[in-house]
Amino acid sequence: MANKTVKCRYKHCKHSSRDIPREDAVKVGNSYMHPDCAKTSRLLVEIRDYYYEYVSKTVVMKTLMATINNIVFQKGVDPEYLMFVLKYAVTHKMTIRSPYGLHYLIDNSRIKSEWKKRDAQIVIKSAMVDSDEGEVPTSTFTYTPNANTGFGGIIRK
Numbered sequence: 001m002a003n004k005t006v007k008c009r010y011k012h013c014k015h016s017s018r019d020i021p022r023e024d025a026v027k028v029g030n031s032y033m034h035p036d037c038a039k040t041s042r043l044l045v046e047i048r049d050y051y052y053e054y055v056s057k058t059v060v061m062k063t064l065m066a067t068i069n070n071i072v073f074q075k076g077v078d079p080e081y082l083m084f085v086l087k088y089a090v091t092h093k094m095t096i097r098s099p100y101g102l103h104y105l106i107d108n109s110r111i112k113s114e115w116k117k118r119d120a121q122i123v124i125k126s127a128m129v130d131s132d133e134g135e136v137p138t139s140t141f142t143y144t145p146n147a148n149t150g151f152g153g154i155i156r157k
Contacts, residue, residue, distance in 0.1 A: 010037035012073050043079035044068055047086060051099070054090045059099060067099040077106055084118070085111050 008018040009031035025032035028041065047068055052059060071077045085105045089096055096105070105111065 006032040008033050008037055010034070010041055012040070012069075013037050040072070040079055043083060044072065047079065047083050050083070050086055050090075055086075055096050064099040067102055071102060071106060075106075081115060082106065084115055088114060 004022045005019045006022050006025050008015065008020055008025070009028075010033045013034065015034055015037075020032065020034055022032070024035070026035050026038040028038050033041065044065075048061070048064060051064060052061075068082070071082055072079050082102070085108070086102070088094075088111050089105050094105070096102070
């Protein structure tokens with residue numbers, strides 16, 4: 001049986017070839033996509049829905065999607081980071097007056113530092129899982145306290 005190839009139907013596909021083997025492709029609706037293209041597409045839909053649900057139900061969807069696409073594809077911002085920014089802004093009751101306000105939120109230094117903390121925690125957790133026993137390696141250093149502690153110990157040497 002010949003290996004069938006399908007074309008990635010994602011509009012913003014960044015792969016050199018849109019042809020992918022059918023067994024490697026992810027089916028979304030009636031079309032096929034690369035796994036990372038499908039993930040990006042899903043994240044953008046989640047961002048759109050989250051904005052609509054928690055920020056504004058009267059937003060013009062065309063403007064919202066154009067802004068999200070500009071941030072992700074023109075400015076090169078990770079869609080996971082954009083979702084984190086949006087959730088952070090909503091949970092911390094930051095004012096978002098329009099979709100264009102997302103441009104300013106992605107540059108917020110407080111949000112960036114929280115994102116870095118989150119990434120560091122993920123790296124630490126993955127390092128713990130990758131270790132043989134699932135534990136953090138321990139050192140062989142042992143501490144023995146000095147018998148001459150306190151002010152008297154300092155004078156006596």
